[in-house]
Amino acid sequence: MKPLSAAEIRARYLKFFEQNGHKIMASDSLVPANDPTLLFTGAGMNQFKDMFLGKGTLPWKRITTSQKCLRVPDLDNVGFTARHHTFFEMLGNFSFGDYFKKECISWIWSFFKDVCGIPAEQMVVTIYKDDDEAFEIWTKVVGLSPDKVFRFGEKENFWPAEAPSKGPNGPCGPCSEIYFDSKPGQPYPDKRGLESLPDDRFTEVGNCVFTQFDRQSDGSLKPLPQKNIDVGLGLERIAAVLQGAKNNFETELFRPYLDHVGQVTGVPYGRDGKRDIRMRRVADHVRAITFCIADGALPSNEGRGYVVRKILRRAARDGYELGLHRPFLFEMVDLVGKLMGDQYPEVRENAGQCRAVIKGEEENFLGVYRQGMARLDEFLASAKKPSGDQPTAGSGDFAFQLHDTYGFPIDITQKVMEERGHRLDEAGFETAMEAQRQRARASMVTSDAVFTASIAVKLRDAGKKPTTFVGYESRRAETTLSAIVGEGDVLLPRAASGQKVVLVAEATPFYAQGGGQVGDRGTVRTPTGEAGIANTTALDGFHLHHAVVTSGHVEAGQPATFAVDETARSATERNHTATHLLHAALKRVLGDHVAQAGSEVAPERLRFDYTQPEKPTAEQLQRVENEVNAQILQATDVQARVQKLDAARASGFVALFGEKYGEQVRTLQVGDFSKELCGGTHVRNSGNIGLFRITTETAVAAGTRRIEAVTGTVALDAARQERHLLQTLANNLKVAPAKVVDRVQELADELKKTRKDLEKALAPDLDVELAKIRGAATVHGGVHTVVYERPGLLPAYAQDLWKRAAKTMDPLVAVVLSPVDGEVHVAVGVSPSLHGKLKAGDLVKSLATLLGGGGGGKPEFAQGKGRDPGRLRDAAQAAIAALQAAGLRG
Numbered sequence: 001m002k003p004l005s006a007a008e009i010r011a012r013y014l015k016f017f018e019q020n021g022h023k024i025m026a027s028d029s030l031v032p033a034n035d036p037t038l039l040f041t042g043a044g045m046n047q048f049k050d051m052f053l054g055k056g057t058l059p060w061k062r063i064t065t066s067q068k069c070l071r072v073p074d075l076d077n078v079g080f081t082a083r084h085h086t087f088f089e090m091l092g093n094f095s096f097g098d099y100f101k102k103e104c105i106s107w108i109w110s111f112f113k114d115v116c117g118i119p120a121e122q123m124v125v126t127i128y129k130d131d132d133e134a135f136e137i138w139t140k141v142v143g144l145s146p147d148k149v150f151r152f153g154e155k156e157n158f159w160p161a162e163a164p165s166k167g168p169n170g171p172c173g174p175c176s177e178i179y180f181d182s183k184p185g186q187p188y189p190d191k192r193g194l195e196s197l198p199d200d201r202f203t204e205v206g207n208c209v210f211t212q213f214d215r216q217s218d219g220s221l222k223p224l225p226q227k228n229i230d231v232g233l234g235l236e237r238i239a240a241v242l243q244g245a246k247n248n249f250e251t252e253l254f255r256p257y258l259d260h261v262g263q264v265t266g267v268p269y270g271r272d273g274k275r276d277i278r279m280r281r282v283a284d285h286v287r288a289i290t291f292c293i294a295d296g297a298l299p300s301n302e303g304r305g306y307v308v309r310k311i312l313r314r315a316a317r318d319g320y321e322l323g324l325h326r327p328f329l330f331e332m333v334d335l336v337g338k339l340m341g342d343q344y345p346e347v348r349e350n351a352g353q354c355r356a357v358i359k360g361e362e363e364n365f366l367g368v369y370r371q372g373m374a375r376l377d378e379f380l381a382s383a384k385k386p387s388g389d390q391p392t393a394g395s396g397d398f399a400f401q402l403h404d405t406y407g408f409p410i411d412i413t414q415k416v417m418e419e420r421g422h423r424l425d426e427a428g429f430e431t432a433m434e435a436q437r438q439r440a441r442a443s444m445v446t447s448d449a450v451f452t453a454s455i456a457v458k459l460r461d462a463g464k465k466p467t468t469f470v471g472y473e474s475r476r477a478e479t480t481l482s483a484i485v486g487e488g489d490v491l492l493p494r495a496a497s498g499q500k501v502v503l504v505a506e507a508t509p510f511y512a513q514g515g516g517q518v519g520d521r522g523t524v525r526t527p528t529g530e531a532g533i534a535n536t537t538a539l540d541g542f543h544l545h546h547a548v549v550t551s552g553h554v555e556a557g558q559p560a561t562f563a564v565d566e567t568a569r570s571a572t573e574r575n576h577t578a579t580h581l582l583h584a585a586l587k588r589v590l591g592d593h594v595a596q597a598g599s600e601v602a603p604e605r606l607r608f609d610y611t612q613p614e615k616p617t618a619e620q621l622q623r624v625e626n627e628v629n630a631q632i633l634q635a636t637d638v639q640a641r642v643q644k645l646d647a648a649r650a651s652g653f654v655a656l657f658g659e660k661y662g663e664q665v666r667t668l669q670v671g672d673f674s675k676e677l678c679g680g681t682h683v684r685n686s687g688n689i690g691l692f693r694i695t696t697e698t699a700v701a702a703g704t705r706r707i708e709a710v711t712g713t714v715a716l717d718a719a720r721q722e723r724h725l726l727q728t729l730a731n732n733l734k735v736a737p738a739k740v741v742d743r744v745q746e747l748a749d750e751l752k753k754t755r756k757d758l759e760k761a762l763a764p765d766l767d768v769e770l771a772k773i774r775g776a777a778t779v780h781g782g783v784h785t786v787v788y789e790r791p792g793l794l795p796a797y798a799q800d801l802w803k804r805a806a807k808t809m810d811p812l813v814a815v816v817l818s819p820v821d822g823e824v825h826v827a828v829g830v831s832p833s834l835h836g837k838l839k840a841g842d843l844v845k846s847l848a849t850l851l852g853g854g855g856g857g858k859p860e861f862a863q864g865k866g867r868d869p870g871r872l873r874d875a876a877q878a879a880i881a882a883l884q885a886a887g888l889r890g
Helices: 006-019 044-052 101-115 130-140 236-240 255-266 273-294 303-321 329-340 350-380 393-406 410-419 427-443 455-461 566-590 618-636 645-650 712-733 737-762 766-776 795-809 840-850 867-886
Strands: 060-068 087-096 123-128 149-152 169-181 201-216 221-234 476-485 494-496 502-506 522-526 529-539 542-555 561-564 598-600 606-611 638-642 663-670 674-676 690-700 704-711 777-780 783-790 812-820 823-830 854-859 861-866
Touching: 006 060, 006 101, 006 201, 044 060, 044 087, 044 101, 060 273, 060 561, 087 236, 087 273, 087 522, 101 221, 123 130, 130 149, 130 169, 169 221, 201 236, 221 236, 221 783, 221 867, 255 273, 255 329, 273 303, 273 329, 273 350, 303 329, 303 350, 329 350, 329 854, 350 410, 350 606, 350 704, 350 823, 350 840, 393 476, 393 823, 455 476, 455 542, 476 542, 494 566, 502 529, 522 542, 561 566, 561 638, 566 598, 566 606, 566 618, 566 645, 566 690, 566 704, 618 645, 618 690, 638 645, 645 663, 663 861, 663 867, 674 712, 690 712, 704 712, 712 737, 783 867, 795 812, 795 823, 795 861, 812 840, 812 867, 823 840, 823 867, 840 861, 840 867, 861 867
Parallel strands: 123 149, 783 812
Antiparallel strands: 060 087, 087 221, 123 169, 169 201, 201 221, 476 502, 476 561, 494 542, 502 542, 522 529, 522 561, 529 542, 598 606, 606 704, 638 663, 663 674, 690 704, 777 783, 812 823, 823 861, 854 861
16 A cells, blocks of 8 residues: 555644544744744644633634644754754644543544554553553553553653753643654563663654643642643654655655755765765755745844754755755755645745745855855964864864854864864864754743743733724724733733823724734823823734823723824825835836835835845836836725635735735735735725835845835925935036036046046155165065055055065065055065965954954955054064064064
């Protein structure tokens, strides 16, 4: 019988638990919503934290999902082992105060044995050492032989790991894991002293967490009033088991990536063990970065963006070492979509921006990689060669910085060092690496904040109902001030003048910040006072109005009038609809690869980030601006309606980059020009925008660019200001406004000619300068050296002077120090025969640093400059000392 594919395993799992009363829910985004404790979604249970606390609002007590996950603590193991991954899928079934151990264990066993067809003799299980209830279920209900049930301690079979002894406080419980036995019939390991099952024989395929305790500060485990079930199964591992693969990478989830890399490099997978490691890593990492970027986690230098960039650069480095000295990862995005797009359509829908971002990052990496080599060259040039078997001082920390910052291969660092007579401090490197691993693991450990109640939970506990938003129809609402939240998220009965609070109403016209649109501002009035609202946000169904009481006082439960700032809202709506038109125009002018990569819509201006590999031309930007204004002039009605997500996508509505949508979505359409999913507020007719003007276009990241623009009265004010500036300039130049450009060009040409004439007049007589250098030079051991101070000598002339001097005095070391306009230019030339003793780049760097600047260059000639002319004499003395230290001057 043909083994089950990963897609079939996933589908059968979800169907099995649906048949057992579970609601199938979609995977959450890799970027957790409203959860600052996590960089990435790392488990199926993450999106259900409030449900586990008994404070959630979902109507189901049984849920099943296939969750996309990302974990990075074991990043360095990816490719080396059979089962480590960054991105993976976790099949899960959850119970929130409903069924418990008996049903959970029975169903999981039935899934593996009856649905997947794994023979009972090829499965064993583990339980927590004190969990006699689970032991009874496994042996008496399921019917397992006791010798197939292994008891382990809190490190292996408790969640969170080691919680009973080390914490954190809060919900926790024992767990039971299911293992596939690849060597059935052989004796089981001796249970005496056994702390875990050997992974060369047993593969964990599932874990059932029984959340039944609440750990107290004294370490005691108090039974929870609501007992929960959290089951997680690794899809990749199950696929490998059922398909008889030696490791996860040889399943259909990964094999196409390996075949692709083998094809483009010319060396198929399986030919070389070391190359295979790199190919496996590429296969894992390209899935991870594609899913991250598709969910809106773009590469950057901090937070989750840093993690994405680090994974991407490691894969790019592996490609480089496999012989791919060009961008190649971006070409694999479509392969990710082909293999995963049926279950996760976002990787197909956002393929254009994924390709653009990844390609840009790869192009940058090639430069960074070469920069790493340059850094290594600099380090070795200044490092003292060790004696005997001693490592080069500081090489361990430096190698780690190269590895961590640039993704620079440690094996190349080691090889280059050995070739140049140095020795890598491997112990220092490993110490730095281990410290990094510990930091990564610590970041993934469950913290006390994981189950901390949010403001929304506290509001629901107080009996408050989620806010009804009426802002699409009205900008003013008569409602009830249902709650006042003070500092520390404490619910207050009242707030006095001057007090900063968060106000919650039963209904509100205030739009909450989201989808790139800023939150509304305005006022709220009650019978006893008034407050100014500076911003509005949302959390789990509640609109949170961030306010300051400006007069009197306000009380929870009072009738209140919430009024949006009309001027600000209207300006924001103009900018938001213009953003949609801009997006559509960019696609028409630049191509379908353009996709939104972020936005901010405020009353004053709009900002739109989009995927685009190269800078648009001025002509292209003008066409984009013209397209948008043409749509404004057509005065097309803007149509908004709510429909099912699948129907909206089928009708051509564009889902925005990184946004998460429910089953019902709001669509926004401007004729046949623009169709997007959007929950923001908009003008009723495109003509209401008035005028659209692009103000700036810049790059913000590799493959990502940014346009800022203004509309309406702001655009009109900008035009008036520019007209005023043009008229002022024309008056100063004494020409008509239409002649300003011609006059400015005439002045620029005159200035250029004047500068050339002045330069020529001030140019030094190099024959005279050469004679001075010859007169100032000293000879020691046949080597000519000179330290020459010459005010006003520009760098170009210094290089010409070196070339002339080198022809007449060989070998020669010349140092020229030239104060010019408050700076000191430094130039050093060293004849090639002397490079074993001194390099120009090294000496320039040290002298320029002494002068408060920097510089560098080749061993024969280098230049730099400093900003401290007061240390000119110090620099001259330092140059003489360096020549003496090199044995070139007496």
